[in-house]
Amino acid sequence: MQFKFRIATKVFFGEGCLNKNKSEIAGFGKKCMIVTGRSSGKKSGALDDMTKALEELSIDYIIYDKIENNPSLENVADAGKIAREEKVDFIAGIGGGSPLDASKAVAVLAVNDIQPVELFNNAFDNRPLPIIAIPTTAGTGSEVTPYSILTRNDIKNKMSFGNDDIFPAVAFLDARYTESLPYSVTVDTAIDALSHAVEGYTNKRSTIMSDIFAVEAISVFGECLDNLLTNKIDYRIREKLLYMAMLGGMVISHTGTTIVHGLGYPLTYYKGIPHGRANGMLMAEYLKFNYEAIKDKADNILRLLRVGSLDEFGKIMKKLVNTELSLSEDEITLFASTGAKHRSVAQNPRDIAVSDMVSILKNVFKVW
């Protein structure tokens, strides 16, 4: 038995948890930079709660609300420059995966005047600023991971950086912040979270500890599945989804992801498919391709989800993502070769070649 266990984040979960535990913020300094998207912070109510808490604690703050969907290096560099100039003491990321991941990059850039591409070196002269993470989706799990996924326009793909220093120091998880999400975003992000659990559970870096979180996450997704399919998503279900997404983050903090993410990134970059939805399209084929190598775990996933077979699982995912996509032969070649460069290839349960990636993509998508 051999494992490393590390979740550096202190998590507060529950309705009103930010206000109830705002004293946790007090020690981080005198000036905060809130990093968020154009609307998620406001619509969710999380931005108001956070600014109110900061005001009550007499902490100054500035708001950077220009984080894009799938934030680019240019985007985080812009925010990082302002954080440096404004000499903020800590960062509060509010939003879905994009603002949360961006906040991690900003925490580094605020105290390291480096080119944004140097983020991918994963080692910095100065320790990143403390990060507070407040998710407004139940998917990314970024609030409890040491990863930040950024879009590199120079290589036309998404890429992650990270080390233990960018674990958020504190995370506030309040399902009320996810109540304003449209159905499609709720489903896409829930699938992203499931994907984290499934990819972590089945990949070669899984450990006895990460499996505990994965099994719990998959089981909780199973409890929510009917509600997701029928769009009966009340507060109780939203809490379960937020809990599951956090668990998924705890899983991949230890295992990383797999080619589901590796093949999903080009689908997002080139075809604009939302990240979780891209994973959902690929997950069943990933499990089928690897089935013999992970039979016990794959069967356990189906049992936990209360789904009869991988084919049925594929149908359910298709129903949830509800997207038809056709790819050209050239696109398939490009996406497969992009996927083959993803570092998770080495963690795949069985050896996987570019030709296998082509097959997976052709099994999922229409080819024209």
Place this chain on the structure above:
Amino acid sequence: MQFKFRIATKVFFGEGCLNKNKSEIAGFGKKCMIVTGRSSGKKSGALDDMTKALEELSIDYIIYDKIENNPSLENVADAGKIAREEKVDFIAGIGGGSPLDASKAVAVLAVNDIQPVELFNNAFDNRPLPIIAIPTTAGTGSEVTPYSILTRNDIKNKMSFGNDDIFPAVAFLDARYTESLPYSVTVDTAIDALSHAVEGYTNKRSTIMSDIFAVEAISVFGECLDNLLTNKIDYRIREKLLYMAMLGGMVISHTGTTIVHGLGYPLTYYKGIPHGRANGMLMAEYLKFNYEAIKDKADNILRLLRVGSLDEFGKIMKKLVNTELSLSEDEITLFASTGAKHRSVAQNPRDIAVSDMVSILKNVFKVW
């Protein structure tokens, strides 16, 4: 749903994990104080591994090897004074619960010149030194908790202090260090770990997250039960026990303990019963007393342990602890009133009075 989740410790688990990950120690400073008992560090091999690692890293160290079983305030004050005078940068606790808990007190006292009784204020002017924890028993779980249990001779009882700052920064869990333990210590400490899981799982502060760890720990204890009963404890079982003990620590980090610990402390203080054994004597009666309030969980504990009934569980514990103890009426009165002062009383699944504690003790022990 409402919970806090916090395990600040970075855990490395597995054979040779200290040597493989010694770079983790490098950042803590130039001088280390190793806090250990008279023999556990040496016999286990952990002390040699640690001093070798420190030498390879060119880190100075001093060794304080006078930690008592059930360390007193006087004992940790002595070590703390030396740590202050020697201006050490970090503390390495090596041993069972006694040295690990002592190392936490020393980490505080090294940078806070306070009376040892002030430890129980749980707030300190200066942040405790970083702690590295290397358990040589599989029981306490102290390597992943923010608690330190010390013996107060002034009130003739054990008492705990703690806050998030005394979570060990890093823990190295290598089951080889537990191989030299005699059978009785292996069993007593394993029961302590089970007790943490059972008490955390059933007490009022249990959360959805702490339950994940508790269920896994109880299940792993169940896998080891036959081996514990028949003294067939090979390396594979020792790894499971060490893993289970860590999980037990993660549980009580979130829940605290119960009156099993509250009533167990006077048995240790006055009668010299080893801590885990004291818990083992009391656990079945605790579950019986609370059964109606925790029926589902109690039944699940029996299912996970593959034990048919609470009576059978009591018999198994009795066989494991293998101790006959008679108490006088006066002792029972004293122990019950001591237990009633334990802060876990408020967390008991159902209301519990001193008279109930008397009944529990009388059900367990012969009275003369």
